[in-house]
Amino acid sequence: xxxxxxxxxxxxxxxxxxxxxxxxxxxxxxxxxxxxxxxxxxxxxxxxxxxxxxxxxxxxxxxxxxxxxxxxxx
Amino acid sequence: xxxxxxxxxxxxxxxxxxxxxxxxxxxxxxxxxxxxxxxxxxxxxxxxxxxxxxxxxxxxxxxxxxxxxxxxxxxxxxxxxxxxxxxxxxxxxxxxxxxxxxxxxxxxxxxxxxxxxxxxxxxxxxxxxxxxxxxxxxxxxxxxxxxxxxxxxxxxxxxxxxxxxxxxxxxxxxxxxxxxxxxxxxxxxxxxxxxxxxxxxxxxxxxxxxxxxxxxxxxxxxxxxxxxxxxxxxxxxxxxxxxxxxxxxxxxxxxxxxxxxxxxxxxxxxxxxxxxxxxxxxxxxxxxxxxxxxxxxxxxxxxxxxxxxxxxxxxxxxxxxxxxxxxxxxxxxxxxxxxxxxxxxxxxxxxxxxxxxxxxxxxxxxxxxxxxxxxxxxxxxxxxxxxxxxxxxxxxxxxxxxxxxxxxxxxxxxxxxxxxxxxxxxxxxxxxxxxxxxxxxxxxxxxxxxxxxxxxxxxxxxxxxxxxxxxxxxxxxxxxxxxxxxxxxxxxxxxxxxxxxxxxxxxxxxxxxxxxxxxxxxxxxxxxxxxxxxxxxxxxxxxxxxxxxxxxxxxxxxxxxxxxxxxxxxxxxxxxxxxxxxxxxxxxxxxxxxxxxxxxxxxxxxxxxxxxxxxxxxxxxxxxxxxxxxxxxxxxxxxxxxxxxxxxxxxxxxxxxxxxxxxxxxxxxxxxxxxxxxxxxxxxxxxxxxxxxxxxxxxxxxxxxxxxxxxxxxxxxxxxxxxxxxxxxxxxxxxxxxxxxxxxxxxxxxxxxxxxxxxxxxxxxxxxxx
Numbered sequence: 036x037x038x039x040x041x042x043x044x045x046x047x048x049x050x051x052x053x054x055x056x057x058x059x060x061x062x063x064x065x066x067x068x069x070x071x072x073x074x075x076x077x078x079x080x081x082x083x084x085x086x087x088x089x090x091x092x093x094x095x096x097x098x099x100x101x102x103x104x105x106x107x108x109x
Numbered sequence: 110x111x112x113x114x115x116x117x118x119x120x121x122x123x124x125x126x127x128x129x130x131x132x133x134x135x136x137x138x139x140x141x142x143x144x145x146x147x148x149x150x151x152x153x154x155x156x157x158x159x160x161x162x163x164x165x166x167x168x169x170x171x172x173x174x175x176x177x178x179x180x181x182x183x184x185x186x187x188x189x190x191x192x193x194x195x196x197x198x199x200x201x202x203x204x205x206x207x208x209x210x211x212x213x214x215x216x217x218x219x220x221x222x223x224x225x226x227x228x229x230x231x232x233x234x235x236x237x238x239x240x241x242x243x244x245x246x247x248x249x250x251x252x253x254x255x256x257x258x259x260x261x262x263x264x265x266x267x268x269x270x271x272x273x274x275x276x277x278x279x280x281x282x283x284x285x286x287x288x289x290x291x292x293x294x295x296x297x298x299x300x301x302x303x304x305x306x307x308x309x310x311x312x313x314x315x316x317x318x319x320x321x322x323x324x325x326x327x328x329x330x331x332x333x334x335x336x337x338x339x340x341x342x343x344x345x346x347x348x349x350x351x352x353x354x355x356x357x358x359x360x361x362x363x364x365x366x367x368x369x370x371x372x373x374x375x376x377x378x379x380x381x382x383x384x385x386x387x388x389x390x391x392x393x394x395x396x397x398x399x400x401x402x403x404x405x406x407x408x409x410x411x412x413x414x415x416x417x418x419x420x421x422x423x424x425x426x427x428x429x430x431x432x433x434x435x436x437x438x439x440x441x442x443x444x445x446x447x448x449x450x451x452x453x454x455x456x457x458x459x460x461x462x463x464x465x466x467x468x469x470x471x472x473x474x475x476x477x478x479x480x481x482x483x484x485x486x487x488x489x490x491x492x493x494x495x496x497x498x499x500x501x502x503x504x505x506x507x508x509x510x511x512x513x514x515x516x517x518x519x520x521x522x523x524x525x526x527x528x529x530x531x532x533x534x535x536x537x538x539x540x541x542x543x544x545x546x547x548x549x550x551x552x553x554x555x556x557x558x559x560x561x562x563x564x565x566x567x568x569x570x571x572x573x574x575x576x577x578x579x580x581x582x583x584x585x586x587x588x589x590x591x592x593x594x595x596x597x598x599x600x601x602x603x604x605x606x607x608x609x610x611x612x613x614x615x616x617x618x619x620x621x622x623x624x625x626x627x628x629x630x631x632x633x634x635x636x637x638x639x640x641x642x643x644x645x646x647x648x649x650x651x652x653x654x655x656x657x658x659x660x661x662x663x664x665x666x667x668x669x670x671x672x673x674x675x676x677x678x679x680x681x682x683x684x685x686x687x688x689x690x691x692x693x694x695x696x697x698x699x700x701x702x703x704x705x706x707x708x709x710x711x712x713x714x715x716x717x718x719x720x721x722x723x724x725x726x727x728x729x730x731x732x733x734x735x736x737x738x739x740x741x742x743x744x745x746x747x748x749x750x751x752x753x754x755x756x757x758x759x760x761x762x763x764x765x766x767x768x769x770x771x772x773x774x775x776x777x778x779x780x781x782x783x784x785x786x787x788x789x790x791x792x793x794x795x796x797x798x799x800x801x802x803x804x805x806x807x808x809x810x811x812x813x814x815x816x817x818x819x820x821x822x823x824x825x826x827x828x829x830x831x832x833x834x835x836x837x838x839x840x841x842x843x844x845x846x847x848x849x850x851x852x853x854x855x856x857x858x859x860x861x862x863x864x865x866x867x868x869x870x871x872x873x874x875x876x877x878x879x
Contacts, residue, residue: 038652051377054645055384058359061638065355069348077266078347084268085337085344088193 114582115263119192121576123205125479127185128472130213132565134177135468135558137220141170143551149722150544152746152753160224162755163722164681168235169223174460175233175323177216182468183327184212184251187274189475190334191258194268196583200257204250211247215240226679227297230714231312233319234288238299241289248285252278259628263583267628269350273330275632276358280322280639288315294776295769298675302780305709306373306657309717310650313368314643321361324459328467329353332400332424335471339416345402349395356392358635360385362642367438370447371691372717373706375657378646379440386438393431400424415490419470422498426462430455445520448687448721450540451512454505461501461554469493469561476568481576485567489560497557503550511543515721520695528698533724538751660707661838665782666829668770668795669802673826675773676765676819677716680757685722688715688830701728701831708834711782723754730832735802736809738824760819765799767792767817798825 148154148163155161192199199205218240222228228235236244255278259267267275288311291299301308337344344350366374366382401424404411411417433455437446446452477484484490518536521529530536650657666674677683690696692703704727709715733741740747743761745754770791778784787794796816802824803816815821 050645050649051381054363054381054642057645058363058385058642062356062359066352069352081266081268082337082344082347082350084194084264084266085190085270085334086341088338 113584115585116580116582117198118578118580120199120202120205121189121479121578123199123202123209124185124189124475126209127181127188128475128479129565129569130209131178131181131185131468132472132558132562134173134181134216135465136555136562138170138173138178139551139555139558141166141173143548143555145170146544146548146551148755149753150541150548152755155755157756157758159226159680159759162680162757164684164755165224165226165228167684168228168232168681169220171233172219172223172235173216175319176219179324179328179460179464179468180212182464182471183277183323183331184208185475186327186331186335186471187255190270190330191255191274194264194271194334195258195262196264196581197258197261200254200261204254204257208247208251208254211243211250215243215247218243222297226681228679228681229289229291229299229301230678230681230683230716231288231301231308232316232683232719234285234312234315237297238289238291238293239296241285241291244285245282248278248282252282256628256632263585265586267631268334269344269347269354270330270334272354272631272635273326273333275628276354276635276639277322277327277330279632279636280318280326280362283636283639283643284315284318284322288312292776292779294773298769298773300773300776300780301714303713304780305712305715306706307651308713308715309369309372309709310366310374310378310647312715314362314365314646317365317368318362320459321357321364324464325361326357328427328464329357329396331467331471332396332420335474336400336403336420336424339414339420339470339474340404340407340410342403342405342407345399345405349399353392353396353399355638356395357389358638359642360389360392362639363646364389364438366646367443368719369717370438370440370443371693372689373704373709375650375706378650381646383438383440387435390432390435393434394428397424397428397431400427415487415494416470416474418491418494419466419473422494423463423466423470426458426466426501430459430463433458444691444693445516446512447691448719448725449512449515449519450508450720451516452720454508454512457508458501458505461497461504465501465554466497469497469557472561472565476565480569480572482568482571482573485564485571489564493557493560493564496553496560500550500553500555500557503553504547505550507543507546507550511540511547514540514543519699520693522695528695531699533699533721534749534751537722537753541753657706657710659710660705660834662836663708663710663833664836664839665711665777665784667798667825668774668787668791669798669822669825670829671773671777671826672765672767672770672795673822673824674716676760676823677826678714682726683716683718685718685720685754687718687721687725688727689717690725690727696725700725702834704831705834708831711777713777713780713782726827726830728831730828730830734809735805735824735828736811738827739806739811739815739820742820742823760823761812761815763819764817765819765822767795770795795822 144154144161145163145166148161148166155163159165188199188205215236219236222237222240223235227237229237234241255274259271290302292302293299301311303311333344333350363385364382366378367386368382370379370383372379401421404417404421407417411421436442437452437455473484473490515536518530518539523529688704690700690703697703708727737748739761741749742757744756744758745752771789774784774787774791778788784791799816799821802821803813806815806821806824807813
């Protein structure tokens, strides 16, 4: 007997509805959890993470003011 | 207590490599796009050369845009931002180089195979199996390098951009492997493991999620890192970013079936795809709003800073595309838009606006930092922005108009109830002016890419003799202390207090802060969400027979038809012609009986296509005499004045590949196609059918000597298309092949279907969708 025989004979027809409920439930749980959250300090730090870089390889300005094609001197 | 600081540096050399690769492939992808756009208004542009035909070059354009241009941009973003967000050098410089050169070799392989008709014919997954294997290997190298870097990180928290990269790496691997499962029939030919409806389902599960997890999630990671950097402002809301991330991971993977509305896909799957697509709108806009509000307090910089201009327009296009996508997934809208250029406009607003502009913004931000020299010309950068923006607008406005025009003309009926535009060519000729405007917009966009390349090269020329390599200092990760670790200590006894603690743990989203620090757990949950969602749609489609009613009269293709079908695949005919008639009156009036799932069971791969630059071909079989096809392929405009189809005159000269037939039949046999009695005699059977068709052509006044040419095999296939439905079923279900006698016309009986659902797809069942 094949797996498809078993599955076909099980008269399953509500997988779409189950899927919707399952994932709406998961989504709702995450949303509620986030909205209720009161721990602001950690996330305040996290959202600044991209700005925490310490390496500086940037030239003195992002853009040349004139088209002098000399190599930038570090 | 003193923590010893570790010293390290970042590997920016690989980022420089990916940066240049991004802009070079951007130029190639857009130039090929412009060329094929011009071919649609100047069909003679291919000069009769097979490798310049639209069908062969369009996959090169899409693959170059997605995997070469966007792919290299993603890798540049990942390598630059991950090192800084994780405070660690990439795990292995060697793996970084293998990744870079391996990826470029794959792109070159694509450029050397697709124009020569080596294709699997599945959109955005056209590359043949040896290249697919190489992609898998290089992707694993990338994954090892990325996750190795996470393991060595010095920042405990994984920033939201890293989550998006994790989702990308995991999901793209799953999509690539499962959609590209094939049985090889030689080094450069294979047949999809799946057939017909199942293949279509797998393809659009892959196709849509390639958009989601190759063109969306990594670019969102890019946005969450580079936009705050450029604006010098923190991300607007970290909460929203978490919601954005998980919503996309949960929802995106379900949406694929919206590409198959009104097709032979089971309706429940199509509806599910539509519902999840509509739900996607909100989190997508949450991400867009999070991006735009990150600029809160920094909007004054946008006028001055071209990088921010690119980002703002890019994010705005993300918002437009993610509103339009859910809208197009609604069945009633899709009934109008599907197969039309509307989809092409939608795709290009996303690709040129969102992916393109986010990538260019990143490149311009990176250039001074990577090359350690000021950007060569801000003016050129601004010019790129404006010419690119106008180019996108010219492109999409013209193609939206073309798409809606097509859709409305295809379904227009006159007062007597007949099609108002029964000749498909009328709808083609009407939109040609819009194709010209599209070419204008495309050429403006290409000009912008050239300006970007010039600017980057000139900036690179201003680099120092030796790049400075800053030494970074950071403390290694220590074991999490109770103070740092947000885990709430939950008493291990079953009381209401315990329950209360658990609720607190959940409500404060402490679980998420734990996950964010534990990449393995995070990755497992992302994988679970993707796999579970996929399984919910796939298992019923593959294992429950009532979802795919079979048709007893449908028989395997003859060997010559297999050869012709492979030529159809190689020429990329699916790029312009669909093979799926929807149960919509305007379509059944124009093309004939709507397509049934059981008609495609031997189609490895499926050939439903996704657009109609030319008419649907599913019921083309027997519609025209063989000689008509000869004349049409030799010079389409001579048969259909105004046709924009290129000439395929080489098919009248080039010999068909009869010698490879045994290998092809063996491969199909392995896939379950009942060819048992044909093993070892496929070639003589095919030659006999070819001889009969060649004689038929001569009898109809056509040229002689075509019996061993490609055209005969193609005609055999085209004449078979869609005819089995009307044939009488065999006396009993065949264990061995009971194929239609080559060259025999289909009997006019309609004693056709005994699907396991009892569904009778007679003409009475053809219903109006409107």
